[in-house]
Every structure is written in structure tokens, then in C-alpha cells.
Amino acid sequence: MAKKSAQLTAGPAEGQASAYPGQRFGLPEQGPGSVATMVRRVGALFIDWLLCMIIAYWLTHSQFWTIAVFAIEEYMFTALTGSSVGKRLLGIRVIRVNGGPVGFRWSGVRTAIMLTVIPPLLTDRDLRGLHDRAADTIVVRM
Numbered sequence: 001m002a003k004k005s006a007q008l009t010a011g012p013a014e015g016q017a018s019a020y021p022g023q024r025f026g027l028p029e030q031g032p033g034s035v036a037t038m039v040r041r042v043g044a045l046f047i048d049w050l051l052c053m054i055i056a057y058w059l060t061h062s063q064f065w066t067i068a069v070f071a072i073e074e075y076m077f078t079a080l081t082g083s084s085v086g087k088r089l090l091g092i093r094v095i096r097v098n099g100g101p102v103g104f105r106w107s108g109v110r111t112a113i114m115l116t117v118i119p120p121l122l123t124d125r126d127l128r129g130l131h132d133r134a135a136d137t138i139v140v141r142m
Helices: 038-060 066-080 085-089 103-114 130-135
Strands: 092-096 137-141
Touching (some): 066 085, 085 092, 103 130
């Protein structure tokens, strides 16, 4: 089964306000391909963090290494599939705004900035945090 790589189309004209998140990238307002809600994104983050805590404790008998396990999980899964375990469970994924896969380079940029905590909280009208804007990515529903 071949995966379809959709090219995001242009939305409203420059300077014109978007009616919904993702419109300026040509994303649908609802359903598959629409911008993921913050509830789904935070839920996925919670699932990923909990899973990484369990893995860190299982490997080292300490939760000290949770951030390292989380960084590796987020980096590798986003680069390879666009979805971490939590994102996959909640039906969301990360894509480049041109519709392509994130890849290792941009996943590294995105993960490094996300680990500083504050940038993901500073979102624009398309619900893209600073880490998404730096890596030219957007989180969408599957």
C-alpha cells in the first residue's frame, strides 16, 4: 500500500486572516490532515513522557534518565515515521509544511528546541510552537 504524499496548497492571500488553524497551508478545517488540537498534542506528550519514565526506570532503576529516553524517542520516531508512540495512539503526526516527511535533520532541530519547554507553548494562529516554526513542521490529524 503506497503512502500518498500530499503537497500542501496555498491558503488565503497574504495579509488575509485565516478562518481556522492550518487554512493558510491549505489544510482542511476538520478530519484527516487538519491541524491537531492542543488537547491531542498534550495528551500525546503525556503518554510519551509516561512511557519514557517507565523505560528509564526499567533500564536504570532511576527516573533521572527520563529526559534522555524522551529525547531519543521523540527524535527517532518523528524522523522515521512522523509520530511518536503517544502521537500514534492519539491519531496525530508531524509533517513538513510542504507535505513531506520530517527527516533526521529537522527532527533534531524540532526536538532540541522542544526540550527547552517554553518554545512549544508559544504558538501561532496555526497552533505551531517555536519548535515547529524552526523546523518548518506542523502537527496534523491522521
